[in-house]
Amino acid sequence: LSRDHLDEDDWEEVEDTLITADVGVAATTEIVERLRERTRVLGTRDPSELRALLAEELIAAIGADADRSLHTAPHEDRPAVLLMVGVNGVGKTTTCGKVARVLVADGRTVLLGAADTFRAAAADQLQTWGERVGAETVRGPEGADPASVAFDAVRQGIAAKVDTVLVDTAGRLQNKVGLMDELGKVKRVIEKNGPVDETLLVLDATTGQNGLLQARVFTEVVDVTGVVLTKLDGTAKGGIVISVQRELGIPVKLIGLGEGPDDLAPFEPAAFVDALLGEAA
Amino acid sequence: MFDTLSDRLSAVFTSLRSKGRLTDADLDKSMREIRVALLEADVALPVVKAFTQSVKNRARGSEVHQALNPAQQVVKIVNEELIGILGGETRRLRYAKTPPTVILLAGLQGAGKTTLAGKLALWLRKQGHTPILVAADLQRPNAVQQLQVVGQRAGVEVFAPEPGSGVGDPVKVARDSIEFARRQQHDIVVVDTAGRLGIDADMMAQAVAIRDAVQPDEILFVVDAMVGQDAVNTAQAFKDGVGFDGVVLTKLDGDARGGAALSVRHITGEPIMFASSGEKLEDFDVFHPDRMASRILGM
Ligand SMILES: Nc1nc2c(ncn2[C@@H]2O[C@H](COP(=O)(O)OP(=O)(O)OP(=O)(O)O)[C@@H](O)[C@H]2O)c(=O)[nH]1
Ligand SMILES: Nc1nc2c(ncn2[C@@H]2O[C@H](COP(=O)(O)OP(=O)(O)OP(=O)(O)O)[C@@H](O)[C@H]2O)c(=O)[nH]1
Ligand SMILES: [K+]
Ligand SMILES: [Mg+2]
Ligand SMILES: [Mg+2]
Numbered sequence: 001l002s003r004d005h006l007d008e009d010d011w012e013e014v015e016d017t018l019i020t021a022d023v024g025v026a027a028t029t030e031i032v033e034r035l036r037e038r039t040r041v042l043g044t045r046d047p048s049e050l051r052a053l054l055a056e057e058l059i060a061a062i063g064a065d066a067d068r069s070l071h072t073a074p075h076e077d078r079p080a081v082l083l084m085v086g087v088n089g090v091g092k093t094t095t096c097g098k099v100a101r102v103l104v105a106d107g108r109t110v111l112l113g114a115a116d117t118f119r120a121a122a123a124d125q126l127q128t129w130g131e132r133v134g135a136e137t138v139r140g141p142e143g144a145d146p147a148s149v150a151f152d153a154v155r156q157g158i159a160a161k162v163d164t165v166l167v168d169t170a171g172r173l174q175n176k177v178g179l180m181d182e183l184g185k186v187k188r189v190i191e192k193n194g195p196v197d198e199t200l201l202v203l204d205a206t207t208g209q210n211g212l213l214q215a216r217v218f219t220e221v222v223d224v225t226g227v228v229l230t231k232l233d234g235t236a237k238g239g240i241v242i243s244v245q246r247e248l249g250i251p252v253k254l255i256g257l258g259e260g261p262d263d264l265a266p267f268e269p270a271a272f273v274d275a276l277l278g279e280a281a
Numbered sequence: 282m283f284d285t286l287s288d289r290l291s292a293v294f295t296s297l298r299s300k301g302r303l304t305d306a307d308l309d310k311s312m313r314e315i316r317v318a319l320l321e322a323d324v325a326l327p328v329v330k331a332f333t334q335s336v337k338n339r340a341r342g343s344e345v346h347q348a349l350n351p352a353q354q355v356v357k358i359v360n361e362e363l364i365g366i367l368g369g370e371t372r373r374l375r376y377a378k379t380p381p382t383v384i385l386l387a388g389l390q391g392a393g394k395t396t397l398a399g400k401l402a403l404w405l406r407k408q409g410h411t412p413i414l415v416a417a418d419l420q421r422p423n424a425v426q427q428l429q430v431v432g433q434r435a436g437v438e439v440f441a442p443e444p445g446s447g448v449g450d451p452v453k454v455a456r457d458s459i460e461f462a463r464r465q466q467h468d469i470v471v472v473d474t475a476g477r478l479g480i481d482a483d484m485m486a487q488a489v490a491i492r493d494a495v496q497p498d499e500i501l502f503v504v505d506a507m508v509g510q511d512a513v514n515t516a517q518a519f520k521d522g523v524g525f526d527g528v529v530l531t532k533l534d535g536d537a538r539g540g541a542a543l544s545v546r547h548i549t550g551e552p553i554m555f556a557s558s559g560e561k562l563e564d565f566d567v568f569h570p571d572r573m574a575s576r577i578l579g580m
Binding site for chain 1: 317320321322323325326389390391392393395420421422423424426427429430431434446478479480505507508509510511514515518532534535536537538540541560
């Protein structure tokens, strides 16, 4: 956008920027329509003004006033419980480790629950994270019922009076009915001890339009309270979270920026939008 | 809402029935529908642009104008063009003249490399080969144990001299594995590597060092079928970095349309060789371009 009036090429560039960031056709069309309307009303002619307006629209679409706080503070008689869910390989276990790291650094006591009893060495992986950041891990035998491991973890957390229990679950694709039922059961069984405080859906920033289906189904099954957008340290922009916010109203709470224990940050809409627009628009 | 490209195009062309003739405006409208369908299937934008252009050129010809059902005719063209790009010749694995044949796996974090290593090992073993798996991801916590479990399930030996989780030199492990395989008379070596980003120069240099240490006969780029527009950047980065000779598409048991298949193929020209469709080691097959084309089009 370098000329001093807006033409169809400018608009195509805006559209291309959004599409290549995985914002999706429907959301892109809606955002561009609104932007066209606003530029008409405002008489915008300058492409750099257009960029500022576009950024505004995107920030609005991502929920400028959404509550992005993470509920990790313990209750009077029991720890806060966080449940980590998502499809295969997105970064659930790693995010458990990173969140534990932040909490421990804050002086909290944390217990990890290895409710992925399915994937090879998943519990070992979580336990390594626990050792790395200073948290114990509760695990069951390989192939154990994930709901009962999760239940045990919360029970032990209550007994040991820890502040927060983080329950890691196995990756599962949202179209697998049996596995989604199993996840619903994990949550129901945990809740025999009291409600889960946060159910975090981990979305990989490289994910395309399937991310919206993931959010839809996971939220139906376990009522997701927040999204963690991982792997933003790569070239992917993670624009699918705009559709997720727009359709389901689920706020992004955290972002993953690498494989190390400190590579976690709160989600900031303005910075996200800035990265999404890059130098293109 | 129209679910499939067929539905979309039928709607575009319904008005034609009365007219009986296609105009350029009709064709433009159908091209826009094709564009939307491909974008919703996560085909990367530059690939969509190139693809719709070539479909448009064909659709202008008489085969569409004279067809009884122009919508079906356009879908047929799209389908054929897709299969053309996805398929070409489905290439088989290249085996070394003097064993061992070395297969190196590379890709983004979490794409499915380690699982694929087990799948390949089982598939090869069933064909009478004696593969070993090499634990050259010494970075991800417990990647070595994961590969050991996978190897055990596949019934193959795992070369894992280092504990990993940050300890050991993956280049040395990879290099030593070849000598080990030779001595133990394994005819195929499958090297699992850590996940890495296309833009991570250090990690890409490590992949190159592993490659140079083992001189692979095949480098397979493992890519998740759920990946979106970033497929082009990542595929290009791996192509320019470690390089690859074939592609494996994973997590096809999901409901993602898998437009990345088209993107990666189009951008790099390398064939998609295998399809991974589940967490179990048996969930593995050679790639079928026609199935993938139907899937991308939602048919
Ligand atoms: N670059 C980068 N890699 C990440 C990030 N988060 C996780 N990873 C890597 O992604 C891969 C998968 O992470 P996991 O935490 O095992 O993912 P998961 O969702 O638990 O996977 P499953 O349990 O197998 O479904 C690992 O190699 C991680 O190191 C991130 O923010 N950035
Ligand atoms: N549903 C499904 N899950 C798969 C498939 N292939 C791998 N997975 C799962 O995806 C997750 C990641 O697989 P891995 O094999 O650990 O991936 P990776 O590329 O080795 O990951 P890193 O080593 O961390 O980069 C695990 O939960 C696997 O079980 C597949 O085809 N379908
Ligand atoms: K990014
Ligand atoms: Mg995990
Ligand atoms: Mg791996």
